[in-house]
Amino acid sequence: MTDPLKTLLAAGLPETTVRPVEPHYVEEPRGRWHGRAVAVVAPSTTEEVAAILRACSETRTPVIPFGGGTGLVGGQLAEHGQPPVILSLERMRAVRSFDALAGTMTVEAGAILADIHTRAEEDGLIFPLTLASQGSARIGGLLATNAGGVNVLRYGNARDLCLGIEAVLPDGSVMNTLSGLRKNNMGYDLPHLMIGAEGTLGVITAATLRLFPKPEKTGAALMVVPDPDAALGLFRLAQARVGSGLSAFEIIHRMGLDFLREVGPEVRHPFDDPPEWMCLIDLGLGAGDSPETALEALFAEGFEAGLVSDGLVAQSEAQRAEFWTLRETIPLANRRIGAISSHDISVPVASIPGFVAEAPGRLAEIGDYRINCFGHLGDGNLHYNVFPKPGRSRADHEAERPAIKRCVHDLVRELGGSVSAEHGIGRLKVDDLERYGDPAKLAAMRAIKDALDPLGIMNPGAVLRN
């Protein structure tokens, strides 16, 4: 037993809090990096979290707050430097309060997103944050990384769905801004500062979330479009016709479907011939409306305008789920193929076609790749992932990765976009933040980090260089 652990236990932390350092605490979904840990501790109360941070301050031990471990930018593990204490929120999963009338729910940070969905739906409400990893992602991590997902178009990012947080600051003090209030101007907005700070300024231990009425009628359609330009035109048309009823507007390139056929998992393919480009459009409407009618009208108008060539409107909730399963399984197929470099980027929505047209030519100057491009067209957010050709492996292209990343990110900057749209900075994009971020903002971030975490124990090396 090492010193930090002794200090922890001496600080009154129950011995059951200490967990074995199992592999999943030091691995990440894409298998790119392996972290280290001096110990894993899983506190069951906010007070225990505070005791852990005090002990880690005392012993100058780094701490990595750990949620579901689903982060894609290495924010939850450290390959280098002093081995950290992994502070897992997995035992703090309670729903502290639920107010159906006010549309709020206060949960502890370890609550799994899918469980939050289920709890909201018990009262006919929804918590709209929806993403592929919702079965294991925990709300603390989702807030720490300001997660996005497929419903941002309508409901906003994780930060927009949070009314207040409880967090333990690096010195062990507990900041409580939990509140169901819609209007509260009591000083600097520290919840928004902690949200998206990726555990570098403290540990989020609980959050008050916004719940919404479940749309009375939901529906979805897959529509085949000739190219991203037409997809953009269809998106504008959908905005004009359906307005705020438009919950999601996804674009999917054929490469994702090819990958699914090549390596699985097995899913039902809606079209016999996989289309080059298609859009997944999801609606949530009022009781008097018919999503099917709205989607059919959208298809007809799009067809007339040459924006759509084929389409399927889901005829049941089961078929709608099938469409979404197809979309949400693509990341799994990506992992099985093994990307050389993955890019979570956003550009102004109008620049999406220009980006998709320009990037492949630039990448071809570096090497011979397959590109899987899919994502949240409505938010201007693409997952633009570069893979080896069949018969070659990620390892064959290892040396090209920096050039690939630089090529994609330079184009994003030219178009006024962001090289981290919804996954955060973690450790993967520290260089990119330095290169593409605003210098005055970076200096201010550093000053804030030093002010709130003067010992530098909170997730060192994530977001800001150590």
Added chain:
Amino acid sequence: MTDPLKTLLAAGLPETTVRPVEPHYVEEPRGRWHGRAVAVVAPSTTEEVAAILRACSETRTPVIPFGGGTGLVGGQLAEHGQPPVILSLERMRAVRSFDALAGTMTVEAGAILADIHTRAEEDGLIFPLTLASQGSARIGGLLATNAGGVNVLRYGNARDLCLGIEAVLPDGSVMNTLSGLRKNNMGYDLPHLMIGAEGTLGVITAATLRLFPKPEKTGAALMVVPDPDAALGLFRLAQARVGSGLSAFEIIHRMGLDFLREVGPEVRHPFDDPPEWMCLIDLGLGAGDSPETALEALFAEGFEAGLVSDGLVAQSEAQRAEFWTLRETIPLANRRIGAISSHDISVPVASIPGFVAEAPGRLAEIGDYRINCFGHLGDGNLHYNVFPKPGRSRADHEAERPAIKRCVHDLVRELGGSVSAEHGIGRLKVDDLERYGDPAKLAAMRAIKDALDPLGIMNPGAVLRN
């Protein structure tokens, strides 16, 4: 000419930038306090703002960023301490860019809210921030104070309507996070930190704002309710029946109508007998909907349930405007009467009736007052203002003010509310923030202030004690 000004002019600032210290720069709307100023400067570019902050840093001169001067908590003027430079954004009013398709608009901080409304409407869009002072309030100040207003229910506060800002930090560096991107996780959310910081961390010089489609059909109704309990019931009913089409739900006590009759301004009174309580309900619906029908159905159902006793549905846009003029003129009447103490508070929506029932009895133990209670019931935000009885003046009750404030704010705290809902802290509520704010949050705020503004030149004494 004093030293800071000499330094400013030596720094290359054009002489035309220096304005005479006219009264309106050192007065505030309720006439409670008078500020002082060593100089007023009105830069015309971000670079000039940066030069001013560098010169003020050099000479250790306090700076108060100044927008429309409409703030109600003394954030824009200092009675005590070293006289500041007033940095007025009045000449920076340009619309830098407008993107109707993306629904964004980038404006300089001095743009007046009403002008922003007009510009958005030219393209069939709306910028939904709406409040009584919109003819003079400027967007920089509205963001610095995270202003609220009547449409928060549907569209959120000022911060929710802003996608990015340009700001000059105390050291004169320019932070540019202007962006129309919906998803952007490039490090700590410094825009949200600057928004609501009331000019204590830097000067907002421009902002990218979110625009929304103009609702196709709008409508409004005044409904007479027996008491706040019934108003709450009617609000729930409206939420259930109209959902996201509900743009505003205001509650108005008869005292506001009495004040208007007593001191003006003259407005058209919709009911012959001023009702004890009424609600102003505003809808924005789609092209296929009828707000009149929806409001009439709401009235009928509310009447059936005993929640409403009388009502008027606006039969034209002009009548709807008339209802809103009545609501928005009440603050003017309040000023003519002269409040002893004004309170901008929020409580959980369900606690509004309890608050309104309990507060008068507690205040009666302090003295004999008139109370005007009105505000944004849908957000849980009340303006709860205490006035002298007829024939007496504010000055007669001067000594009671601290006790009144304490009484109201203690009750707010008991109910889990906020003593600053939408007006901010300014200098008026620094004590309240210390008393009612979260201690760990306050300590973190202080650390951030010291880190970003180590010389303490930015609006010293506002938000945090000097």
